[in-house]
Amino acid sequence: MVREHRADxxxxxxxxxxxxxxxxxxxxxxEVRALFAVASRPEIVSLAGGMPAVDALPLDAVAxxxxxxxxxxxxxxxxxxxAQGDPELRARICDVxxxxxxxxxxxxxxxxxxxxxxxxxxxxxxxxxPGDVVLTEGPTYVTAIxxxxxxxxxxxxxxxxxxGLVPDALxxxxxxxxxxxxxVKLLYTxxxxxxxxxxxxxxxxxxxxxxICRRAGVLVVEDNPYGLLSFTGEPVRAMRADxxxxxxxxxxxxxxxxxxxxxxxxxxxxxxxxxxxxxAESAILSHSMFTQLAVERYLATQPWPEQIxxxxxxxxxxxxxxxxxxxxxxxxxxxxxxxxxxxFIWLTLPDGVDAKAMLPRAIAARVxxxxxxxxxxxxxxxxxxxxxxxYPPPERIRDGVRRLADVLxxxxxxxxxxxxxxxxxxxxxxxxxxxxxxxxxxxxDPRPAAxxxxxxxxx
Amino acid sequence: MVREHRADxxxxxxxxxxxxxxxxxxxxxxEVRALFAVASRPEIVSLAGGMPAVDALPLDAVAxxxxxxxxxxxxxxxxxxxAQGDPELRARICDVxxxxxxxxxxxxxxxxxxxxxxxxxxxxxxxxxPGDVVLTEGPTYVTAIxxxxxxxxxxxxxxxxxxGLVPDALxxxxxxxxxxxxxVKLLYTxxxxxxxxxxxxxxxxxxxxxxICRRAGVLVVEDNPYGLLSFTGEPVRAMRADxxxxxxxxxxxxxxxxxxxxxxxxxxxxxxxxxxxxxAESAILSHSMFTQLAVERYLATQPWPEQIxxxxxxxxxxxxxxxxxxxxxxxxxxxxxxxxxxxFIWLTLPDGVDAKAMLPRAIAARVxxxxxxxxxxxxxxxxxxxxxxxYPPPERIRDGVRRLADVLxxxxxxxxxxxxxxxxxxxxxxxxxxxxxxxxxxxxDPRPAAxxxxxxxxx
Numbered sequence: 074m075v076r077e078h079r080a081d082x083x084x085x086x087x088x089x090x091x092x093x094x095x096x097x098x099x100x101x102x103x104e105v106r107a108l109f110a111v112a113s114r115p116e117i118v119s120l121a122g123g124m125p126a127v128d129a130l131p132l133d134a135v136a137x138x139x140x141x142x143x144x145x146x147x148x149x150x151x152x153x154x155x156a157q158g159d160p161e162l163r164a165r166i167c168d169v170x171x172x173x174x175x176x177x178x179x180x181x182x183x184x185x186x187x188x189x190x191x192x193x194x195x196x197x198x199x200x201x202x203p204g205d206v207v208l209t210e211g212p213t214y215v216t217a218i219x220x221x222x223x224x225x226x227x228x229x230x231x232x233x234x235x236x237g238l239v240p241d242a243l244x245x246x247x248x249x250x251x252x253x254x255x256x257v258k259l260l261y262t263x264x265x266x267x268x269x270x271x272x273x274x275x276x277x278x279x280x281x282x283x284x285i286c287r288r289a290g291v292l293v294v295e296d297n298p299y300g301l302l303s304f305t306g307e308p309v310r311a312m313r314a315d316x317x318x319x320x321x322x323x324x325x326x327x328x329x330x331x332x333x334x335x336x337x338x339x340x341x342x343x344x345x346x347x348x349x350x351x352x353a354e355s356a357i358l359s360h361s362m363f364t365q366l367a368v369e370r371y372l373a374t375q376p377w378p379e380q381i382x383x384x385x386x387x388x389x390x391x392x393x394x395x396x397x398x399x400x401x402x403x404x405x406x407x408x409x410x411x412x413x414x415x416x417f418i419w420l421t422l423p424d425g426v427d428a429k430a431m432l433p434r435a436i437a438a439r440v441x442x443x444x445x446x447x448x449x450x451x452x453x454x455x456x457x458x459x460x461x462x463x464y465p466p467p468e469r470i471r472d473g474v475r476r477l478a479d480v481l482x483x484x485x486x487x488x489x490x491x492x493x494x495x496x497x498x499x500x501x502x503x504x505x506x507x508x509x510x511x512x513x514x515x516x517x518d519p520r521p522a523a524x525x526x527x528x529x530x531x532x
Numbered sequence: 533m534v535r536e537h538r539a540d541x542x543x544x545x546x547x548x549x550x551x552x553x554x555x556x557x558x559x560x561x562x563e564v565r566a567l568f569a570v571a572s573r574p575e576i577v578s579l580a581g582g583m584p585a586v587d588a589l590p591l592d593a594v595a596x597x598x599x600x601x602x603x604x605x606x607x608x609x610x611x612x613x614x615a616q617g618d619p620e621l622r623a624r625i626c627d628v629x630x631x632x633x634x635x636x637x638x639x640x641x642x643x644x645x646x647x648x649x650x651x652x653x654x655x656x657x658x659x660x661x662p663g664d665v666v667l668t669e670g671p672t673y674v675t676a677i678x679x680x681x682x683x684x685x686x687x688x689x690x691x692x693x694x695x696g697l698v699p700d701a702l703x704x705x706x707x708x709x710x711x712x713x714x715x716v717k718l719l720y721t722x723x724x725x726x727x728x729x730x731x732x733x734x735x736x737x738x739x740x741x742x743x744i745c746r747r748a749g750v751l752v753v754e755d756n757p758y759g760l761l762s763f764t765g766e767p768v769r770a771m772r773a774d775x776x777x778x779x780x781x782x783x784x785x786x787x788x789x790x791x792x793x794x795x796x797x798x799x800x801x802x803x804x805x806x807x808x809x810x811x812a813e814s815a816i817l818s819h820s821m822f823t824q825l826a827v828e829r830y831l832a833t834q835p836w837p838e839q840i841x842x843x844x845x846x847x848x849x850x851x852x853x854x855x856x857x858x859x860x861x862x863x864x865x866x867x868x869x870x871x872x873x874x875x876f877i878w879l880t881l882p883d884g885v886d887a888k889a890m891l892p893r894a895i896a897a898r899v900x901x902x903x904x905x906x907x908x909x910x911x912x913x914x915x916x917x918x919x920x921x922x923y924p925p926p927e928r929i930r931d932g933v934r935r936l937a938d939v940l941x942x943x944x945x946x947x948x949x950x951x952x953x954x955x956x957x958x959x960x961x962x963x964x965x966x967x968x969x970x971x972x973x974x975x976x977d978p979r980p981a982a983x984x985x986x987x988x989x990x991x
Binding site: 086087088089090091092093094095096097100101102124125127128130132133135136137139140141143144147148149150151152153154187188190191194198199200201202205216219220222223224258290292318319327331332333334335342344345348351352354355356357358359360361362363364367 | 545546547548549550551552553554555556559560561583584586587589591592594595596598599600602603606607608609610611612613646647649650653657658659660661664675678679681682683717749751777778786790791792793794801803804807810811813814815816817818819820821822823826
């Protein structure tokens with residue numbers, strides 16, 4: 074793929090340079106994706122990607138499922154479908170959501186999408202005019218930031234602590250934005266086993282966040298790809314279960330079955346669902362009937378709940394391996410979260426260590442991660458990183474964390490040697506805070522009430 | 533699915549009514565799609581949909597292909613892929629395009645998309661600001677209009693005759709729009725076996741259109757889903773073959789393999805391809821590896837060229853059945869096109885007959901079609917319709933055309949009875965020309981030079 078490299082913004086080799094839409098300038102390469110080519114080299118332990126462990130799937134069962142599908146229903150599976158998605162799959166999706174307390178979902182209000190990523194894209198398309206505000210946790214899912222940027226949204230982060238999004242910070246942000254005259258359209262949240270922080274919003278805060286958003290007229294977008302991967306075995310009740318009218322729920326089979334199918338969905342209030350269907354039609358005409366029916370048939374004929382249980386146990390073992398290795402190897406001053414499900418741990422480094430600057434040395438030491446800055450729209454997160462435990466087996470995780478700790482210790486030692494020469498407050502001169510539309514409440518609010526990224530400590 | 537029915541634009545039951553983006557008002561239900569529910573009833577001969585005849589595919593071969601894929605490469609096929617698409621499939625796509633004279637395509641410049649519809653969506657996203665002009669043939673592919681509307685483009689139709697887009701009309705339209713100060717970004721064209729008119733742009737006009745667009749700085753979007761389905765057996769040379777820098781080519785396996793896979797692509801100049809990849813990532817993260825590799829493996833292991841040959845012969849027989857039936861049954865004053873490939877015939881009714889008003893009577897007589905107005909952004913096409921011969925077998929086509937001719941004769945007879953009461957110029961009071969941004973050059977240009985829709989006659 075050809076990318077542009079010129080820092081001055083000109084590109085004389087591109088004949089169409091002057092023709093692009095304004096929104097195209099917001100379409101930027103994902104820091105996570107750029108890492109994948111390097112991190113996939115076999116000698117490197119990648120704690121970077123969020124790829125599920127599909128090798129744990131029973132491939133023979135998947136193979137016979139898709140072959141039977143073509144033989145018995147090929148005329149339907151290979152044909153165009155509707156923009157809303159297959160009705161039988163939508164009914165089955167309602168059963169899946171019932172496992173998280175959503176017992177009133179109707180298939181008419183479900184829209185099947187190309188992964189939940191497309192649901193987020195369509196939702197943004199339907200709701201967001203240029204300059205409208207989308208609130209997100211800080212840090213947040215990296216490609217959500219890209220999607221919002223593609224629609225010229227202004228992304229404003231709201232602080233989290235170990236209990237998730239901080240309601241007081243949400244109130245303060247809304248008050249400040251209202252004073253500015255900003256139009257706040259959406260609160261995008263991953264409340265359960267968050268990507269990237271591994272944090273889960275507590276039950277009492279869920280109620281509080283819903284109430285704050287209801288009063289402010291802000292639609293809550295609950296992105297929940299990891300909800301069924303709870304390590305306690307107890308599912309977390311979805312926010313949507315308690316506010317059918319105020320929440321659009323995004324779900325996915327990417328983490329509980331296979332991302333290669335690209336089957337996700339949105340559950341939305343009826344009028345919103347109707348608009349999502351129209352948006353989907355103009356975007357892709359219709360989703361693949363083949364992958365939709367393959368998922369539907371797999372759920373109907375295979376022991377899927379047992380598969381999820383196996384996934385849970387596998388991911389829990391890997392989380393445990395990572396937590397143990399972190400406790401055994403990390404130098405003083407490093408802190409990390411303790412996820413109860415999902416794929417990710419958020420590691421905060423000692424003050425002044427720059428995770429992005431350290432990355433080339435980590436790669437050289439054969440371990441990869443995603444620097445924290447990728448998960449903010451405003452350049453925050455320099456001294457943090459996301460560690461994924463979903464893909465490598467436990468022994469590789471232990472190796473990777475050990476290598477990472479060595480690199481970090483060298484970095485700290487280097488820093489102590491040159492400390493007198495360095496600036497004492499790296500936050501004050503953040504060179505990546507280049508997006509004038511993005512706002513970091515922590516950067517502009519001198520009060521200490523709102524927790525900082527470094528508050529995501531092992532607890 | 534819940535749709536809004538209120539003519540006055542209010543919707544008190546939708547709590548989010550005030551929150552939608554401006555672009556959401558351009559997302560409208562497709563007239564074609566709305567018909568499908570009715571037209572799929574078994575007693576009705578549907579000449580409406582453009583569904584390929586997937587029952588002609590060797591289902592056993594497809595079944596074993598996908599089963600082998602999962603067994604042998606499941607870890608890749610079920611995992612996330614890249615936003616650009618699988619490299620092996622992109623290489624194979626280059627081979628496919630070489631059949632149409634595109635011999636310089638590089639896989640790096642190919643982006644695999646969810647059908648070519650998504651390629652069109654991404655391209656519009658990258659190029660079109662609200663109010664920018666997209667030129668299209670009149671009539672044009674219905675869901676392209678919806679895609680452009682979703683990005684608040686102004687769709688301006690350029691006339692066609694039996695040789696395709698009229699270069700003089702294109703020049704005149706560009707001159708007029710330049711005088712208005714309009715920004716013309718794209719010419720969207722289906723130059724080969726056009727949907728809906730069945731017309732093919734002649735070779736000399738292709739060169740002329742490319743030259744006009746090059747001078748005007750307008751990017752040509754060549755949408756070519758039907759190119760390989762030529763009834764003469766001779767492939768039509770793609771416009772892209774003669775202008776690698778000025779054309780984005782959109783291709784698809786939906787008509788030559790199976791739409792249920794949703795595998796299409798764009799071939800674009802390198803800098804444009806890079807932007808399409810970024811747009812794709814924010815839209816869907818990555819396409820289904822499963823369907824991409826299924827298509828790749830099918831092409832690699834099955835006699836696909838023979839399959840295309842079988843499709844060509846089948847569709848040619850169906851076209852012949854329709855042309856013969858039209859010649860035998862249609863009343864005087866009706867004219868139609870004679871496609872050399874693809875799926876569609878454009879039927880122009882005698883002056884004053886309204887195809888949309890006639891549709892309920894046709895449905896009652898057990899035949900369905902798509903009224904011409906669906907293929908225009910400006911309300912043109914009232915006295916025309918699209919007839920598809922791709923899906924029903926020949927004997928059904930003959931039955932359908934016979935029923936249609938009976939309905940049309942009754943309509944003409946009714947019209948003659950009440951002629952003194954009717955307006956003499958239905959174009960002057962077109963109730964569907966409600967989009968103030970849309971412009972019909974024929975409606976505002978009093979000169980007779982530009983051919984009209986009714987010029988698509990049997991030739």
